[in-house]
Amino acid sequence: MNPVSSRPAQYTALRMYALGLLLLLAALFAGRPAHAQLRVDISGTGATQYPVAIADFAVDDAHGRALAEVIRADLSRTGQFRLVNAAGAGLNVDSPVAYDDWRGKGADFLAYGSIQRGADGRYDVRYRLADTVKKGQLDGVAFSGTEQELRRVAHQIADRIYEKITGVRGVFSTRIAYVLKLGNTYELQVADADGQNPQVALRSREPIISPAWSPDGSRLAYVSFESGKPVVYIRTLSSVARVPVANYKGNNSAPAWSPDGSMLAVALTRDGLSQIYVLNADGSNLRRITRSPGIDTEPTFTPDGRSIIFTSDRSGGPQIYQVGLDGGEPRRLTFNGGYNISPRISPDGSTLLYVARRDGAFRIASLNLSSGTETLLTDGRDDQSPSFAPNGMQVLYAAIQGGRSVLAGVSSDGRVRQTLSVLNGEIREPTWGPFTR
Structure with missing residues (x-):
């Protein structure tokens, strides 16, 4: 079978968007009625592994063990930590630390604490x-929360441990969003970064696609087909409030926020073939950015907010380009291979993510924009929708494994991979949320 002809409808749409985008996207999420549960599988290790012991938090045994398990799981998923057994440690915040003993067990760092109602x-x-090498306290803080908030507290502690040891801000307390197809229903779900604690932000009988986080994490832009054609909406997560911001003639798709949250870039067919436009986040002041005889789609802002990276077939096949907000002649960024789509830029602006067709397979690739070096991060047959973590250290994407659509992740260097399995249901278009205060 031709691997291109067997692609999911999302990729067929991107390859043949001018031939009927609406019908193709409506068929995007073929699946079976099911109930979704998540399981994490991890493979590979980082180039550097920090040996750390995470002791059960003292006093409240049940919650203390659960809190420590969440922290261990967070750190393990990165592949950057080697967990040292801390069973039976019996430590609390007032306990003296036997630095030499822990160092002898192979732990350079020891996390411990207490929890009390x-x-x-x-x-x-x-x-x-504790730093067992320097024999001193590296970090210490107190939290307060309800029983339901203890998992969030554990993620916050894991963030602090990660940053204190690696020097890079942790992302464990951030959130992800994705679309889940359950029978004839589409759900826009928001979950913790580890895929747990999923919440339904929107449920519809019509397809939902292209979720995009606002920079402050308070809103999601997305595309809904409920009116019979794709329309861009913005939903405020703290309420049920939502507003249509792009509902022009033809298709309205692929919303992307500017870094300051004041604007959206979208792909519209209002003037013929799909082109890139920007508009204010309230839907006002629409302005066209690209003008080409081909199809321009999938815009994303650069971190400085001064230009847009997008997919276009103006060269004969889908490639990735960059253009300033003032318009002008776009600059082509990808040259390896004849099919590169779905661009995403790293938070520091140094690396481009995209879906690349290589040897008949669709994989997540990264491009060093300074050196021009391309790295294939995944080895699946059908990997799609890459999204950087807000610290740039990990990549979230959707993959087909065993004929099922699953949520997957890979470190930005490709060394560590994880699968967040959806036991039932079809998952699509994951996007990693921003840091929030």
Whole structure:
């Protein structure tokens, strides 16, 4: 079978968008009625692994163990940490640390703490991070939360451990969004970065595609087909409020936020073939950016907000280009291979992610924009929709494994891979949310 002809409808649409985008996208999420559950599988290790022991948090045994397990799981998923057994440590924040003993067990770092329920029903969590090499405390902080908030507290502690040891901000307390197809229903879901605690932000009988986080994490832009054609909406996550911001003649698709949250870039067919436009986040002040005889789509802003990277077939096949907000002649960025789509730029602007067709397979690739070096990060037959973590260290994407669509991740150097399996249901278009305060 020709691997191109067997692509999911999303890729067929990108290759043949001028031949009927609406019908192709409506067929995007073929699946079976099911209930979704998540499981994490990890393979590979980072170039550097930091040996760290995470002791169960003392006093409240049940919650103390659960808190520590979440922290261990967070750090393990990165492939950058080697967990040292801390069973039976019996430490709390007031315990003296036997640095030489822990160093002898192979731990350069030791995280420990205590958790206790107060009279008001809230839990007080105190945490410490010790450096066994320098024989001193590296970090320490106190948190307070309800029982339902303890998982969030664990992610915040994991973020602190990650940053104190690696020097890079952790992303464990950030969120992800994706579309899940359950029978004849489409759900826009928001979950923790580890895929747990999923919440339904929107449910519809019509397809939902292209979710995009606002820079402050308070809103999601997305495309809905509920009116019979694709329309771009913005939904505020703290309420049920949503507004249509692009509902022009033809197709309205592929929203992307500017870094300051004031604008959206979109792909519209209002003037013929798909072209790139920008408009204010309230839907006003529409302005056309590209003018080509081909198809321009999938815009994304550069981190400085001064230009847009997008997919275009103006060279005969889909490639990735960059153009300033003032328009002008776009600059081509990808030259390896005849099919490169779905661009995403790293937070520091140094690396471009995209879907590349290589040897008949569709894989996630990264391009060093300074050196021009391309790296294939994945080895699947059908990998799609890449999205950088806000610290640039990991990549979220959708993959087909065993005939099923799953949520997957890979480190930005390609060394560590994880699969967040959806046991039932079809998952599409994941996007990693921003850092939030």
